[in-house]
Amino acid sequence: MERISPDEMEELSQKTESSNDGVAIKLKDGDDFNGVIVGKYKIYYNNFNLKKSVSVDPGQPGWNTRCKFNVAVLNKDGSFTMKVFDCSKTVAKSVVDCLKKWGQDRVLNVSRSGSTKDDTVYVVVPHPDGKLTPEMEAKIDELQTWDLSMYIDGKTPEKQEEQKTMMAFDTSTMNEVPAPKDEDMPF
Numbered sequence: 354m355e356r357i358s359p360d361e362m363e364e365l366s367q368k369t370e371s372s373n374d375g376v377a378i379k380l381k382d383g384d385d386f387n388g389v390i391v392g393k394y395k396i397y398y399n400n401f402n403l404k405k406s407v408s409v410d411p412g413q414p415g416w417n418t419r420c421k422f423n424v425a426v427l428n429k430d431g432s433f434t435m436k437v438f439d440c441s442k443t444v445a446k447s448v449v450d451c452l453k454k455w456g457q458d459r460v461l462n463v464s465r466s467g468s469t470k471d472d473t474v475y476v477v478v479p480h481p482d483g484k485l486t487p488e489m490e491a492k493i494d495e496l497q498t499w500d501l502s503m504y505i506d507g508k509t510p511e512k513q514e515e516q517k518t519m520m521a522f523d524t525s526t527m528n529e530v531p532a533p534k535d536e537d538m539p540f
Contacts, residue, residue, distance in 0.1 A: 385464035388424035420445035515524035
């Protein structure tokens with residue numbers, strides 16, 4: 354069996370990091386990230402053919418339920434960067450199931466395999482060493498969340514004078530926030 358050399362692993366890890374330079378987490382085949390789900394999620398509906406996203410279900414064929422999460426992505430140096438993870442309802446259900454089973458004070462690992470819509474699989478699992486420490490919570494507390502309604506219903510950063518919904522995440526209540534209930538999720 355052929356093994357990946359340390360140099361190839363480093364090159365791959367640099368490519369993985371560079372694919373997430375923007376606000377959105379964009380995974381390619383074989384990529385993954387470790388992160389903490391922060392705050393509330395945003396359910397919306399997307400029609401890829403029309404290249405349109407709306408917040409209210411149009412109730413017509415061609416519209417897919419999607420979900421956005423703010424994620425404090427754990428960097429290699431131990432710092433965190435706030436990103437937006439946009440996913441299908443199936444992946445969102447996996448995230449919620451993981452949070453319910455393992456708790457919200459945990460780093461999750463999300464990985465992708467596959468390169469087309471027909472063969473892509475996402476796996477969401479708790480990171481083995483992923484229980485948040487007080488130091489990690491303090492780092493996350495310093496971050497601001499993104500406005501998850503951006504790019505839905507025609508909203509863009511250019512159309513808003515300021516992001517009024519951007520706010521700091523209060524980790525002091527992290528363990529007090531109950532996991533979402535099944536009846537609250539549309540999937």
